Amino acid sequence: MIKIKELWVNLGDFELEGIDLDIQKGEYFIILGPTGAGKTVLLESIAGIYPLKGGKIWLDGREVTRFPAEKRRIGFVYQDYVLFPHLSVKENISFSLKLRKERGEEVEEKVSRMAELLRISHLLGRNPATLSGGEKQKVALARALIIEPNLLLLDEPLSAVDPQNRQDLQREIKRIHHKLGVTTIHVTHDFEEAISLGDRIAVLGEGKLRQVGTAEQIFCYPESEFVAQFTQLNQAKREMLLSMLRVKKSSQGEDSSWAI
Amino acid sequence: MKVRSGMTITFIALGSIILLFLLLPLLKMIFSSSSQTLIDTLLSSEVRDAIWLSVYAALVATTIGLFLGVPLAYLLARLDFGGKRIIESLIDIPIVVPHSAAGIALLFVFGEKFFLGKAFHAIGIDFVDATPGIVIAMLFVSLPFLVDSAKEGFRKVDPRMEKVARTLGASPWQAFFKISLPLAWRSILAGSIMMWARGISEFGAVLILAYHPMVASILVWERFETYGLYWSRPVAVLLILVCLILFLSFRFIGSREKA
Secondary structure, X not given: OEEEEEEXXXXXXXXXXXXEEXXXXXXXXXXXXOOOOOHHHHHHXXXXXXXXXXXXXXXXXXXXXXXXXXXXXXXXXXXXXXXXXXXXXXXXXXXXXXXXXXXXXXXXXXXXXXXXXXXXHHHOOOOHHHOOHHHHHHHHHHHHHOOOOOEEEEEOOOOOOOHHHHHHHHHHHHHHHHHHOOOEEEXXXXXXXXXXXXXXXXXXXXXXXXXXXXXXHHHHOOOOHHHHHHOOOOHHHHHHHHHHHHHHHHHHHHOOOOOO | OOOOOHHHHHHHHHHHHHHHHHHXXXXXXXXXXXXXXXXXXXXXXXXXXXXXXHHHHHHHHHHHHHHHHHHHXXXXXXXXXXXXXXXXXXXXXXXXXXXHHHHHHHHHHHOOOOHHHHHHHXXXXXXXXXXXXXXXXXXXXXXXXXXXXXXXXXXXXXXXXXXXXXXXXXXXXXXXXXXXHHHHHHHHHHHHHHXXXXXXXXXXXXXXXXXXOOOHHHHHHHHHHHHOHHHHHHHHHHHHHXXXXXXXXXXXXXXXXXX
16 A cells, blocks of 8 residues: 655655645556646655655555665556656566566566567567557556556556557556556546546646545545636536446446456 | 759859868869879878877877766756857867867877866876877877767756666666667767767867878878978878768768668
8 A cells, every 4th residue: 555644856846845644555446637737756655766854654554655666666657648758568577587687587577578468579579669559558567567566657648548559548548557456646637537447536736636535525525616617518518427426336346357 | 754843953053162172172182193002102101190199199189088078968958057158169170260270279288287277197108290290180189079069969858768778777888889879879970970080180289299200181281292292192182082982971870870
């Protein structure tokens, strides 16, 4: 599990303030917010990329606030993949293993297992520049998951993928989360994505957490003017989201492994 | 057939004039020396030594530039801090000051009577009329080419690459050496070639600081002053050919790597 207490990050022209979060082990947690809300900064702060001005972070009961990024074992996937362009797909995925100086056979085995899990075995020899958006995102996921992270951070992982492949990738993410059970924080501004994937949702606005709850609580019972305005939709879109919520609720009621 | 606009034709004409202006003196000089004269000149140990010293000293200057200039270029590309513009302007100063003035400025620091000159003299390194003097003169005037090119190279590398590398277990050093440096190396190589070539052709600063041992550019000038055009020309041609061959070879290696 991850626990964040009064996180405070100051980047000069932008501040994250008073962030408190408690995320359960294996939970798929969504951070929802408009552009400029500080979603990426929050993820990068959790990952250890920005030093905190205040607050504390615990990961699986251990305080990691002062740990540098490389010691936290947190997987990170950016919206636009950020694959290393001078390395092949295989070298991208095995990057962390080679840093840890793992034996050649072990590296081969882990890479091929991860590639199979993400169904990208046929891409291992390719250069990242030759891949489609969806393929790149799967490679980025494989690269992050191969470190066997305590926590996986996904920064709008579907927004750079074309609509055709977005559904497929969303399904893949659900499947992989279900299979590996990695605690995941997924940042998005897309309501459907949030409802479809998230166990719980936090709304972030102007550097502050505005509400944390289930999709139903966020969309049906907003606790503040900000959340009410942010989740305001036209009638048709609202109907669609509510029906998504109903489907999700009933599938959760029947079987807790609704995600697949 | 492709129809070109009047503007394109005008620009081609204007561009051709400036290209001819650049090429004509070089080609005229190269082809007005007979191959026998060039071979005789090359057989002279004085000429060979001078060309070798130019190439060698510029190479040492470039190596020092890589070691000290690349970290600075990285910092300038990655960090925002007060006074950054001033530092960037400082780096470019050697491009705009007359190189003879740069030589005098260096003499005031590395001359035997001045503090750094004295300090280095104590450990057996002298700059005036010595190879280290040639190296620092070349380093001073040609460093901006390397730093500016490396800085642009690092700027083109998405800083998030390093962030991802860090989350994958890389220390800041590993992220630099395994991600940023390999991705910026083409710009660093291009800057190094420019720095090296500029170093080989340096005259003004070297003249002031270290007339002896003689580098090729000084030898050309000395022969011109002492014996006139006929005797200086073959040395000048050889120097141009050496620069051209080195420059084109490295460019070729760079483009092959890219392919």
